[in-house]
Amino acid sequence: MEIFSSLLSGSGAWNPLAWLLAFVVAAVIAYLIWARGERSYKKGTEQTAPFISGNKEPPKGDLHVRAGNLYWGYTDALKGYYERIVPLHSGDMNDYVLWYLGITALIMVIVVVFS
Amino acid sequence: MKPTRAFNESLWAFHFNSGSCNGCEIEIVAAITPRYDPERFGIKLVGSPKHADLLIITGPVVKKMKDRLLRVYAQIPDPKVVMCVGTCGISGGVFYDSYNLEGPVDDVVPVDVYVPGCPPRPEAIIHGVVKALAKLERIEGVGQ
Ligand code: SF4
Numbered sequence: 001m002e003i004f005s006s007l008l009s010g011s012g013a014w015n016p017l018a019w020l021l022a023f024v025v026a027a028v029i030a031y032l033i034w035a036r037g038e039r040s041y042k043k044g045t046e047q048t049a050p051f052i053s054g055n056k057e058p059p060k061g062d063l064h065v066r067a068g069n070l071y072w073g074y075t076d077a078l079k080g081y082y083e084r085i086v087p088l089h090s091g092d093m094n095d096y097v098l099w100y101l102g103i104t105a106l107i108m109v110i111v112v113v114f115s
Numbered sequence: 116m117k118p119t120r121a122f123n124e125s126l127w128a129f130h131f132n133s134g135s136c137n138g139c140e141i142e143i144v145a146a147i148t149p150r151y152d153p154e155r156f157g158i159k160l161v162g163s164p165k166h167a168d169l170l171i172i173t174g175p176v177v178k179k180m181k182d183r184l185l186r187v188y189a190q191i192p193d194p195k196v197v198m199c200v201g202t203c204g205i206s207g208g209v210f211y212d213s214y215n216l217e218g219p220v221d222d223v224v225p226v227d228v229y230v231p232g233c234p235p236r237p238e239a240i241i242h243g244v245v246k247a248l249a250k251l252e253r254i255e256g257v258g259q
Contacts, residue, residue, distance in 0.1 A: 041192055047192060051165055051187075051190055054186050056182070056186070
């Protein structure tokens with residue numbers, strides 16, 4: 001039958017039923033692990049809070065790793081560039097439209113002069 | 116609450132230092148060395164109170180540690196037993212009238228087993244663990 005046949009491509013075989021079977025097996029294993037877990041913990045108490053050597057859990061926001069932390073080395077290496085470019089991001093729509101019109105005018109001038 | 120099969124076969128302990136001088140810690144570490152090897156009976160120290168049945172407390176509970184002790188105690192799943200190791204935890208010991216104490220331990224959390232000594236010998240600590248196990252079995256009604 002068509003449904004049981006595999007799709008053969010340059011990078012291997014693709015059979016949706018095999019994938020479905022793998023998913024079901026993984027789900028059953030996950031359920032068995034979950035079902036053997038400790039159920040007697042008390043919800044909403046310290047027993048569900050993370051253990052941080054007995055210290056109080058800080059607010060979630062304070063633990064957040066910002067994108068700036070990930071790109072620190074990158075932005076530091078290009079500091080000279082970012083120091084000029086960041087102030088231009090004023091968040092003011094008028095500024096952005098002004099830049100847009102200015103650059104469009106410049107391109108038109110270049111096109112007219114060199115065409 | 117019925118103990119699980121795994122629980123019957125082992126007793127996991129979490130150690131909490133509430134301001135001890137480190138003397139009791141050295142003896143606890145000595146108690147788990149190969150000379151005594153309590154791990155062959157399933158008794159071992161664990162790194163998180165969430166995995167523990169037994170809380171071993173050393174030290175007289177200084178002000179800074181009271182909240183942390185209460186939090187760790189609350190994080191141990193029931194049923195649990197608490198063992199106080201050392202004179203400091205039992206009475207305050209040499210620090211008994213210090214301005215900085217919230218203890219002794221049983222002023223902060225209920226204690227099931229006391230192991231006296233400054234510091235107690237490893238044999239005494241292991242004896243205390245056996246008593247703690249017996250207490251847990253009594254709580255559970257095992258063998259009744
Ligand atoms: S009981 Fe003795 S050895 Fe243990 S913490 Fe107190 S002073 Fe140190």
